[in-house]
Amino acid sequence: MADIVSSTKRSQMMSGIKSRNTLPEMLVRKALFAMGHRFRLHRRDLPGTPDIAMPGRKIAIFVHGCFWHAHQGCQYAKIPSTRAEFWTAKLQGNADRDRRAADELAAMGWRVLNVWECSTRDPGSIAKLTEALRAWIDSSAPTGDISAQSIAPACRP
Numbered sequence: 001m002a003d004i005v006s007s008t009k010r011s012q013m014m015s016g017i018k019s020r021n022t023l024p025e026m027l028v029r030k031a032l033f034a035m036g037h038r039f040r041l042h043r044r045d046l047p048g049t050p051d052i053a054m055p056g057r058k059i060a061i062f063v064h065g066c067f068w069h070a071h072q073g074c075q076y077a078k079i080p081s082t083r084a085e086f087w088t089a090k091l092q093g094n095a096d097r098d099r100r101a102a103d104e105l106a107a108m109g110w111r112v113l114n115v116w117e118c119s120t121r122d123p124g125s126i127a128k129l130t131e132a133l134r135a136w137i138d139s140s141a142p143t144g145d146i147s148a149q150s151i152a153p154a155c156r157p
Contacts, residue, residue: 024120025051025063031130037137046110048101058110059137062098065117070095071147074118102143111142118148125151 020042029052032039043053043060050060066076070091080087102112113136119129128151136144 022063024117027120027126028052028061028063028115028133031126031133035130035134047104048098059113060105060110061113061115063115068094069098071116071118073149074116074147076118106142113144113146116145116147119146119151121148
């Protein structure tokens with residue numbers, strides 16, 4: 001199946017995708033701030049440059065786009081039909097890099113949480129997202145994932 005837009009238009013669209021201060025990231029930051037947590041943004045001195053770092057608690061939070069980070073089992077993480085080999089390799093490389101960064105952070109004594117974009121898409125689930133964030137932060141789990149599937153199992157995408 002051919003792409004429905006020209007390669008010039010596709011390039012323009014792709015170049016407009018932000019890597020920082022995305023809407024999902026802003027929603028997570030807003031929820032954390034409302035809970036009274038203070039944090040640092042985009043710490044370049046930490047492996048993987050976490051979107052949110054809570055140094056006092058040694059917590060690193062990554063807010064991942066489902067497509068760009070190959071969220072397994074998510075409806076938003078489909079491989080494009082155009083140049084499928086390229087996209088498969090690209091997205092797998094992103095996922096591998098994420099795992100390496102999480103492993104390095106864990107070796108440094110940091111806890112790592114991945115918040116997936118799909119958990120922020122439904123305005124009605126923001127309260128559930130906040131509760132999931134609170135529960136994980138208050139736990140002692142070394143790693144965690146918050147996705148639409150984990151906060152709303154009955155509404156699985």
